[in-house]
Amino acid sequence: MAMPNEINFGGGNTGFQVGVSSGTINAHFNTDDPLDKLPAVIGAEFDSYANSSEDECLPGTRIELLDDVWTWIVSPDGKCIFWLNGRAGTGKSTISRTVARRLKQQKMLGASFFFKRGEKDRGNARKLFPTIIRQLARSIPRLAPAVRKAIDADPDIGSRGMRVQFDVLLLQPLLSLKSSVSSGRITNVVILIDALDECDVENDIRLVLELLPQLQDGQNFSLRVMLTSRPELSIRLGFKKLSNNAYKYLILHDIPRESIKHDLALFLKYRLSEIRQEREPPLPADWPGNMKFQKLVEMSMPLFIYAATICRVFEDPRWDPADTLTEILAYQNTSSKLDGTYLPVLNQVLHGQDKNQARKLIKEFRQVIGAIVTLENPLSATSLARLLGLPEKLIISRISLLHSVLNIPDDKDLPIRLFHLSFKNFLLDQGTRQKTPFYVKRLAAHYQLTNSCLDMCQRLQKNICRLWCEGVERADISRQTLDEFLPPELQYACRYWIFHLVQCIQVDIPQMVESAFSYLKIHFLHWLEAMCLLGLASESLEMINLLNAHITSEYQLEMRDFLQDAKRFIVENQRIADKAPLQIYCAGLIFAPRTSIIRTTFNSELPGWISRLPEVNETWSALVRTLEGHGGSVQSVAFSPDGTLASGSGDTTVRLWDPVTRILQQTLRGHTSMIISVTFSSDGELLVTASHDCTVRIWDPVSGALKQTLQSDHEVISVACSPCDCLASAHMDGTVRLWNLSTGVLQKTLKGYGNYVTSVKFSNDGGLLAAGISSRITAWDPKTGYEKNIFKGPFNSIDSLAFSPDGDLLATGEDDNGSPSVCLWSLTSGAKVKIFEGHSGDIISLAFSPDGTLLASGSQDYTVRIWNIAERQLQHIFRDHSTTRIPSVAFSPDGRLLASGSDNVSMHVHDAVRIWDLATDGLQTTSTDHDVQKSASVTIVDFSPDGSLLASVSCGKISLNHKAGILLWRVSTGEYVGNLRTKDEENWASVDALAFSHDGGLLASAHSTFYYLVSIWNPRTMTLLHDLRGHKASIKSLAWSHDGHLASGSNDYTTRVWNIPEGGIEKQLIRHPNEVTAVAFSNDNQLLASASFGQTVRLWDPVTGVLRESVQMEREISQLEFSQDDSYLSTNLGSFFIQQRSRHEKVPADTSCIHPKITIEERQWVCLGGERVLWLPVAFRPRCWAVHGNTLALGYQSGHVSFIGF
Known part of the structure; x- marks a missing residue:
């Protein structure tokens, strides 16, 4: 029976799939419940299967301590946090499990999270809050709607920074619950976090301790937090910053010695009694005797882990308890508790072995046990054997000698875990070398695991899970599929080979670096694919950064260049690779710069269905990150001295980011209108924001707390902080106001020569304040408020200001x-x-x-x-x-x-x-003459029938030489051919439609300016032939018949048919009840199809204007095209057979259709035959597009046009 590590529920929770892996357990639920989108570490809960064999307090032990904890829990006036701290082995986790069990029985356990170093996701706080909040939302049903709403508002909240997760998912929902509860308090609910010291990232520990006290703000709810940890410095400093009113603490090792001795005696008495009864033959009823019993109690003081370990040694049927007891007592005077705990266990392993047997045993011990204590995540015996390339029976035989220190499950497919981290520390400690031959050399263990992982990773290949197309999303891949093609040992190797390698590099092992580089040059993309399939895209970037940081030698320059390019490749593709992993071979390689090392190295991995690559940059651009999330224009950005980035937006929020990791740290809310300016104080301790809501707000950027609100009568345009505790704000009434930054007191109001201030800035020393006011620079001494006549002019309109750092220049x-x-x-x-x-x-x-x-x-x-x-x-x-x-x-x-x-x-x-x-x-x-400038915009593209030319419509300035108009491009080379335009430049304010005639000899364009017309051009000579007038509103669609007639559909509720061979005479006027959105001629010229608002498609006789057929659709239609034999009509919603449709019969939106070979969905995905195959990065998402045969043309907002061949 394998341990379930991921459970996938079907819709409505009607079924589930269980997959097997090792170590940490991550849940990915396929339900419609937004809560299931939060990443959770299931093994972190106190009653998870992974923790089922862990001890709880025996009855009669820890009575006073448990009573103290329970009194805090039920007290209506209890402090928000209870901190139980104690040294290693003092029983903190045992107490936690006991408290959690009782809380759950009383329905008072909100959530639990048990940290565990050495188990990746339980060894960091990355998923702490999502794990807790998922549990809380089910423990407090009234909380769930607000949490679900927050997740729906930001589906990526699970990957945000801890501060944002805490605020959005926990604090804000709790505060909304407070305001919605009309009377009474919710029963005390407890969050239990155990072993916080085993969180590997000290900054995360500090942040957890900073955030949790905010939970005491509730009035109609009572949420408590119980924390246990060792008294590590970072944790002690974290609590020292808190108010004494925020937490209660208890120090385990300060509990009276007699109380601890009493509990240890009870524990040993109980366990030894069990051992006496279970041993065969039975031990004497008085074993081990009172004197030896008291010695065991004394030796155990004050560590329960010591007592638990020696009891497990006594349980081992291979060793005689009396002999074992004698050896254990021999260490009663040792100064090290770890020596007394583990040396007897290790000595037993060599008992009765001759020299050769002992030598072999020690070697195998270091191979097997050395790997177990060095692994970053525990593995099962089966997976460990496969990873190390050793017989499974060898693994089992060696771990079987250590049941007293290893948690060895009966099922060989379940992970082997340490009972206590101290065993790992003991074996790897340099001081152990002189005490036992079983000392594990840390470097040798990492060297072994690096080689084993690299050997295992050789199995990786492109599309390892055999997905059916390149656009398959990770969410649609079953856990069973992942575990079939990426078994636990391969998952481990992918995730940790770089970690183990770096431990070797630190002591300079050149051959390891060479092996790693050789591997990356062959398998980098395969490894990245596997990491993305496992949902570890962000970790892949961390691992490449880690490796790159340790490549310092000059002879490794080639590898450093490779890693730098790999890093940029991951950054550019991380979001889509996490969603659809196979896109690293498609979007990743196709849109990478021509000289990218990854692109050139893995050119053979490009998909076979690409025949023509789009034009891309020569090198990576300087744009390295795009931080998305605001719901409005980003009006202001500012860096703090520590590198935090603040952004103020039209969505009325301020967001704080880590610009390197792109993690959103927190969102500040309070303004009621657009935020126009943000700035940090010179020391970074305060953040100042200005808004059109006539306020300036001062925030604590660390806690997110609003410190002050400065009110004015006019909109604020700009704010600036000086190093002298002065804040300047510029207002729409032409004034600049000076405030005391600390107190918020208005000190001065300055008025310049004008009525509008565009910008305000302090010099770096704070001695000068400058503002742009009504086309001049005005400067003041901020201390006196006196204007300083520094700048002599002449002045032009001043839109922005900036002082140089040395104070010599003003820009x-x-x-x-x-x-x-x-x-x-x-x-x-x-x-x-x-x-x-x-x-x-x-x-x-x-x-x-x-x-x-x-x-x-x-x-x-x-x-x-x-x-x-x-x-x-x-x-x-x-x-x-x-x-x-x-x-x-x-x-x-x-x-x-x-x-x-x-x-x-x-x-x-x-x-x-x-x-x-x-x-x-x-x-x-x-920029060169042929470059398309940013002020251009391609709005329409259309191929000539033979595919040799592409016409594009651009508005605005096109380049240094080209003006707005219809541009012609040669498709085979992508070169610019010419420009169609008239003398009347206003005519190009809006071109709404283009259409080539079937022989390619004519091009029609629809224009909307002061009048509405259709122009007919000769694209070969680039001359204007006709202007067709008659429409009274914008013309949105054009279509040619095979006999040279042109149909135009307009917002004036008409479709007009023009006889172009006879000079463009209007031949027919067809009226509709709504605006016309699309038109198309049948290939035999006998039918004219039109679509209009009202979700209707109509078929007309183009000669008589008689309505032949009307079809009601479920949504609006924007595209129409007849099949080659005119038997069916294709629309953007589907296709229907014309002869099989009765008049006015409604066509459902999901009508089956023959998909065009190439389509684009949501401006993001190129589809072939209806399947998503190529994701378009933001920079390559078109404003318009067209298809001819196997060629896709993309027109961009920038004015640029590119081609992709399939």
Whole structure:
């Protein structure tokens, strides 16, 4: 019987699947309950199967302590937290299990989490809160709706930072519960967290201790937390920061010695009694005798783990209890409790062995037991044998000697665990070498496991789980499939080979590095696929970073370059790889830069169905991260001194991020309108935010607590903090207000020469305050409030300001009658000393790098430009394929990263913060004539019938030489051919439709400006032939018949048919009850199909205008096309056979249809034959697209057009 490690329920919880793995257990439930989307470590619960053999307190022991705990639990005025701390082996976990059992019996246990070092997910706090909250939502049913609502609002909340998870999933739902409960209190509910000291990340421990006291804010609920831990320094310091009113504590090793001795005596008496009865032949009734019994009690003091271990030794049927007792008592005077605990056990292993047998036994012990105590996650005997390449019977025979220190299940497929972490520490301790030959050399153990893991990982291959197509999502892969193709030992090898390798590298073993590099050059993508299949995409990045940090030798430069490229590859593809793992071979390789080492190394892994790759960058761009999550434009970004990134948005929230890991740390709520400006105090202790709600708010960025709200009568435009505890806020009434940052007291109100303030900034020493007011720079002494006449002008419209770090320069973004420029002013002379030109839109954000050598400018031309101050020239231009103005830029404290906000609601790319790496090689510095600039926008693309040409419609400035119009591209090469446009440039404000005639000799375009017309062009000569007038509203669809007639469908409720061979005479006018969305001619020219709002498709006689047939659809139709034989009509919802449809018969939305070979779903997925095969990264998501044969054309918001062949 194998231990279930993942349970997948079907819809409605009607069935389940059980999969087998090892170590930590992770649950992935396939139900519609949002709670099941939270990642949970099932083995962490106190009553999980993994903990079923663990002891609880014997009756009659720990009475006073347990009474003390229970009094705290039931007391209505009890403190929020009870901290039980004690040294290793003092029985903390046993007490925890006892308390948890009683709480569960009394229906007062909200949740439990038992940390356990050496079991990966139980050894860190990454899934602590999701695990607890899943349990709480079921323990407190009234809490569940608010938690489910929070998950629905952010389905990725399970991967957010701990602070965000705590706030969104626990604190806010509890507070909403408080406000909804009209009377009475919820019965005390307890969260029990055991062995917090076994959490590997000290910062996570501190954060847990910082967050949990916030639970005491409840009034109508009483949620308590019981914590146990060793008295580690990080935990003691964490509690020291808390108010004494927040927690109660009890120190186990400070409990009176006599009380501990009494409990140990009861424990030993009970266990030895059991042993006497179970041994064959039975032991004497008075064994071991009172004197020896008292010695055992004294030797055990104060460690229950010692008493438990020696009792397990006595239980072992292979050893004589009397001999064992004598050997144990021989250590009664040793200074080390661990020596007295474990040396008798190990000495028994060699009992009766000759030299050769002992030598062999010691070697095998180090192989097997050395691996067990060094593993990062426990494995079963079967999996361990496969990993080490040893006979399973050898594994079983060696572990069978150590039942007293190893928890060995009867089922060989269940993990072998240590009873206590101290056994591992004892074997690996250098001091043990002189005491027993069973000492385990840490390096040798890691060396063995590294080789074993790399050998195991050789089994990896592309599509190891034999998935049916490249777009299969991980959520749709059963646990049974994963465990079949990725058994536990292979899962372990994938997850930990780099960890074990790094332990070897630290002592410099060059051959290990060479072996690892050889492996990566063959199997990197296979390994990454496996990690993603296991839901460990984020860990794969951590492991590559870990390995890269330890590759330092000059002869390893090639490997370092490989790892750097691998890191970037994972960062770019992590989100989709986690969702659909096989996309690393598709989207990952296809859209990687041409010179990417991963792309060139694994070119053979490209999918066979790709015949033409799209144009991509030569190298990785500087855009390294996009932080998504805001629901509105990101108006302001700011870095704190410790590198935390704050973003303020039109969605009224402020978000705090770790810009390296992309983890959202917390969300601050309170403003009621757009947040326009964010800034940190100079020491990073405070965060200041300004909003159009006429308030400035001051926050604690660590706890997220709102410290103060500063109210004004006008909207706030900008805020700035000085190092002198002064806060400046600029307002819509043309004033700048100075506040005391600590007290929130308004100190001065400054008025400049104008009515509108665009920006306000302090110099770095706080001695000068500058503001852009009504086309001039105004400066004040913030201490006196006196204006300082520094800058001499002349001035242009001032849109942004920034002081250099040394205080010598002030940068301004100015606009001189439509000519934007970045100007540098000397604070010494007050004169303009440098002008940087190049932007084509207003410069609305500026920031100096921390060392003052670079200046970043963000503009309404959708670019960020980096200027070199010393060389006085443009150094970089940052672009991506989306079109957004740049309202804010900020450098990281180390100057390596630049964050930029974005603002373009219409294109739905407004909800991101972009992070640029200034150290990226090959950054673009200039643009060439054929480059399509960011102010362009491709709205329509259409192939000529023979597929040789592509027509694209672009609005705005196209390039240095091209203006808006219809652009023609040669498909075979992708080169620009020419531009169709008239003298009337206004005519190009809106082109709504394009259509080539069937012979490709004519091109029709529909225009909507001051009048509505259809233009007919000769695409070969690029000349205009006809302008067809008559429509009274926008023309949304065009279609050619095979005999040269043209149909146009319009928002004026009509479809018009034009006789083009006779000069474009209007031949027929067909009226509809609604706007027309699509039109199409049958191939025999006998039918004209039209779709209109109202979910109706109509078939007309194009000559007489008589309605032949009407079909009601379930949703709106945007596409129509007849089959080659005109027997059925395809729509974007499906296809229906024309002759089989009775008039007005309703067609369901899921009508079966013959899918076109190439389609695009949700602008994200390219589908072949209806199957998702290629995910489109954000930068390659088209605004419009067209298909001809096996070629897909993509038109981007940037004005760029690309082609992919299938």
